[in-house]
Amino acid sequence: MLLITFLLTLCNFLTSFSLLFTLPLLSYSLLTPSQRKTYRHEFLSTSLMIFLTFSPGKWSPSDYTQIGWHVVGVVLSDWISGGAQVNPMVTVVMYCLRKETFENVLIKITAQLSSGYFTFLLSAHTSDYFNLTRFGGPEIPEEKNPLGLNKERVYEDCFWDEFGSGMLLLFAIFILNWELKFAPPTYKIPHLPPFFTLANPNYFIKQTLTAVTIRVLIISFPSAGPSINPMLGTTYYLFKNGGSQNVTLSGTHLLVYWVAPILGGCVAAVLYVMYKNGGGENVVSERSDEQEP
Template identity: 40%
Template structure:
């Protein structure tokens, strides 16, 4: 009898494991690093990513399929809702790279955030695909491109992702740190962010675009052939991880040259060109006198 129970339990576990995306357990385990110190940002990133994918990828698929205006509106509302309900997560490893570069988060927190983003993405695509099938809705797609025998197309895809991600970073810096829209600042800046993202999607179609390493890899794991395997071709990581991260670092350096600050804790020899506030100038003067 015991043997029968063990065999039944083994069969159950085999079926259960077959539905778990690869790497998900590791992503979740990382939430408890340093005694769960970063569990809150992990939670925000994990569920924020799920909200972001559901709210934005449904535009033009589940909502606004016959109307471009409705699709854009749905996408914009999705960006606002996902950010607000998710607690303001990055939901993008490229954004997290920039925040680490600028000293906004530590390396450990950045690592945990990226793990949470990937975990949320790995769950989201199969989850929403199941919902699509159950409700007879058009399934989500994802960023991808066909890799030919030569590397020309991959080069074009790399440049497309690089430029699109850099423009996305500049949008984030300007709307969050350089502009103030008063009472309705949050709604206005999130709406403008949504418009910028949608415009970049339309303007840089070569590689999707993803402008988000997590989206590209999570979709590839599930959607490209439905193999539940990570991409084995280096070109995927070259286009969807290296390009956005390089763009994030470049954008961070340019922003520091303009506004001041440090890059990975190092002060650049150029800048800042932005006019400093009186309080900041006083602080600098005091620091020089102290030294």
């Protein structure tokens, strides 16, 4: 029966979880109400981001359709979630700029990782149930790639691709969010009734440009997937390898998916601060780590 098949799929889905996922959820009970709110927001936003950016256009034969749907998914997920970070690299860089507390960084990254693992599992079972193609994810190439490069060269290329894409993404975030204004707070479409007034058009313009930037980076820096998001690289790796406690992360994985993009993002932050300080502006928040989030 269809009901039994559905229940069996649900049970298989529940048995897929391990301590990698359950321990962060158990720790949720120890958080204060304000911390739980931060955790929930980041968890749900990360899941929404993966669903809306990995699935749209996935089954379309046209590359242009897939690119278009990916851009729409990036904008839509950010708009619905209210601008969550959904990326440990961004979270760490914002901490370096003192726009996040250390406590908030731990909560957000835990939520991002838990959500990524949960979402890849859920998407896999959903795809299998409806006979759809499973989501893919970022991976480091095998020892030999099609060009015949050796293992060390492959890892080196992966490192610099993640470093460069992380740095450029943060530059785009700084410029599009803090430097440029594309439109007034509201915009009334000419020759139409007042009802046709766009609220905050600047947000949709800058977010669309951010989505286009992400797509360009994906195409331009493909060696390691790409990921440009440590959460995606790690949670997909854990999911693909069964998610058991026996799954370990190699030093290469941490170097490529965590150190490289975060280091690139921090370099972008340092250069941006130097640029702003040269103009007499201070972009580093004065907020102390002891303040409540």
